[in-house]
Amino acid sequence: MTLQKTTFEAEFGGEPGLGIRLACRSGAITGPTCGLAPGFVQGNLAILPKDLANDFLRFCQANPKPCPVIGVTDAGNPHVPSLGEDLDLRTDLPRYRVWRHGELVDEPTEIREYWRGDLVGFVIGCSLSFEEALMGAGLKLHYVERGLNVPMFRTNIACQPAGVFAGPMVVSMRSFKPADAIRAIQITTRFPSVHGAPVHIGLPERIGISDISKPDYGDSVPPLEGELPVFWACGVTPQSVIATVKPEFAITHAPGAMLVTDRKNVEFAIL
């Protein structure tokens, strides 16, 4: 049930968003989407029964930095035409996680058999969008260069609660030399709908992180000498909150196996 890291870059490197979705739909792609369809927005997925979905949407609305909603479905409708003409949340991700009362019960490559008329799908923006802009500006992301996952930490920053949804913000950390950290703040400020500017810089203990080399999720990529750790609100926050709430039923994407859309990252830049 563990997810094998395979990027399929040789086979799918040239495909746009739709091409990647079709490959997911056919079962040709079942692993991480990082590096696929460069330039296209990828999104985190959360699917909840309608009664919880209303609270969850309010939670996202109140916490736009960790939970930037870029698409919501009508109950029972698995399509999100604003993100892709024929996009189908039931088949178009490489791999899913199905949860019952907070417990992982399945990691299928499609969820047609789990789909119900009362389910609402949420697509939540992801840092891949702003990372493309960071790298395009010449900034180096250590975790990318080392082929690792971004380090993520639970913080002492409380999200604004809404209904049953509450919990701490999860942040991702990338470290830079100070002048590059300033540049990274400027660049990510341009992308408010995909986490936007950092929420913290430089003093991890102030947000409840006692050991910067021991992330709660992802890999250990501590800052190098002369660098500052910079922290962005992370799309793992809603998943972490859902795990705490233990809803009767929920579906998310499997880690790294995101929804690839037809929207371009540059469309999400406000400047």
Added chain:
Amino acid sequence: MTLQKTTFEAEFGGEPGLGIRLACRSGAITGPTCGLAPGFVQGNLAILPKDLANDFLRFCQANPKPCPVIGVTDAGNPHVPSLGEDLDLRTDLPRYRVWRHGELVDEPTEIREYWRGDLVGFVIGCSLSFEEALMGAGLKLHYVERGLNVPMFRTNIACQPAGVFAGPMVVSMRSFKPADAIRAIQITTRFPSVHGAPVHIGLPERIGISDISKPDYGDSVPPLEGELPVFWACGVTPQSVIATVKPEFAITHAPGAMLVTDRKNVEFAIL
């Protein structure tokens, strides 16, 4: 010859740029302009003989963060109509400093007797413009609240040399809690023509500052517990460079006794 700190706020608090300049011209204001004509751009002054002025303009062009030129005169012409209809650099600042071969020889309240047909005046943007935006956004500036001068440091960041002009960048330091530091970076990014975004954050030793409590200019206002020092390129840089070059003749404003213009700070925001 020392400059007395008097703000004249009671008498001149309601005056716009022109009113302050007229009061300078009449000799009614001879001290610092900080706090006067709120909302109006204030500028640093540098006056040099024409042969040096060409190199100096190239120096400023190559170093726009410490030396953001917002007005230049024709040789021998003391007016800068783009900054104020009747603005006269010879009389409209509260107090000047006259330099010969790098030595301070006079601190007059007007420079009509020193004016020459070969002099070129430079008005250089100043951090008061972006500080208004910072305070308007609710950020606290410790040095302002404590009635002190901003701490400034010579760094190990070399300016791009041009002709005879060369030297290290001088920076001003303001400290903030990390989330406010991020906000301060965003806000000052909007003001590229008045120093713009910071040049450094968080690791002062990396830019040659060994003791954050011992500034080279201004007052000691070290960061409080839980704050990061944030460093902006400072308009003292050109004065420091001129002092090193020791030109045959130069005039600057006296510290804090700036040129008050008719331009609004908000006009300098790019966003």
